[in-house]
Amino acid sequence: MRLLPPRQGLPAARNAVGVKICGITEPQSLQAACEARADWIGLVFFDRSPRYVTPAKAASLIAQRADTGPQVVGLFVKARDEVIADTLAACPLDILQIYDTPERARAIRQKFGRPVWLSCPVSTRKDLPACTDLDGLVIEPRAPSSAANPGGNGLRLDWSVLKDWDAPLPWMLAGGLTPDNIGQAITDSGAAFVDVSSGVETAPGKKSTTLIRNFIKNAQATHRSPCAPLKN
Numbered sequence: 001m002r003l004l005p006p007r008q009g010l011p012a013a014r015n016a017v018g019v020k021i022c023g024i025t026e027p028q029s030l031q032a033a034c035e036a037r038a039d040w041i042g043l044v045f046f047d048r049s050p051r052y053v054t055p056a057k058a059a060s061l062i063a064q065r066a067d068t069g070p071q072v073v074g075l076f077v078k079a080r081d082e083v084i085a086d087t088l089a090a091c092p093l094d095i096l097q098i099y100d101t102p103e104r105a106r107a108i109r110q111k112f113g114r115p116v117w118l119s120c121p122v123s124t125r126k127d128l129p130a131c132t133d134l135d136g137l138v139i140e141p142r143a144p145s146s147a148a149n150p151g152g153n154g155l156r157l158d159w160s161v162l163k164d165w166d167a168p169l170p171w172m173l174a175g176g177l178t179p180d181n182i183g184q185a186i187t188d189s190g191a192a193f194v195d196v197s198s199g200v201e202t203a204p205g206k207k208s209t210t211l212i213r214n215f216i217k218n219a220q221a222t223h224r225s226p227c228a229p230l231k232n
Helices: 027-035 055-063 081-090 102-112 182-189 209-220
Strands: 018-022 040-044 071-077 095-099 116-122 136-141 171-174 193-196 201-203
Touching: 018 071, 018 171, 018 209, 027 040, 027 209, 040 055, 055 081, 071 081, 081 102, 095 102, 102 116, 171 182, 182 193, 182 209
Parallel strands: 018 040, 018 193, 040 071, 071 095, 095 116, 116 136, 136 171, 171 193
Antiparallel strands: none
């Protein structure tokens, strides 16, 4: 994506996989992600999600993060400009993750001057995106038509779809990842960056600090070749 360069305090080049913990709603989850050295945390600004936080609550959570802590990603689903503007006015976000069309994502990037990652639903290799003018891609399984949310449903992509993909931008793997399968997911897909939400929960929207720590430990223990950083 431009997935961001590594946060301050880490070497500029490393082989360890970058990790995003998405759907943070509670201080203890944020603390666990920070202590385990997650690279990004995700805050969901989509009111149908069990992980939804208001801009005010998001600001309160972010205020507890150390300056050298993870970068903050705000997730928006087909959001109007006013919603994004009001959210940014209330809380600082480093990156915007957008569930919408590539054209809309480009417009948001231009208007708000933030790096934009586009969430891309994928079923088969032919669904892999070709856009080159954003800052990163979040590759995840396509949600069923009955799903209330476009992501965070615990569904798993066929990781082999991504093997040896000549991607147009840095990309992040999401969907169905857990502490137990993350090593295999990285090996099978070649992912340099991974994103977890429901896989570190005990119930929808309820993160486990133990699962967060184990996920990050297992992901970062899976080494791979150095890669281009995601933008922040």
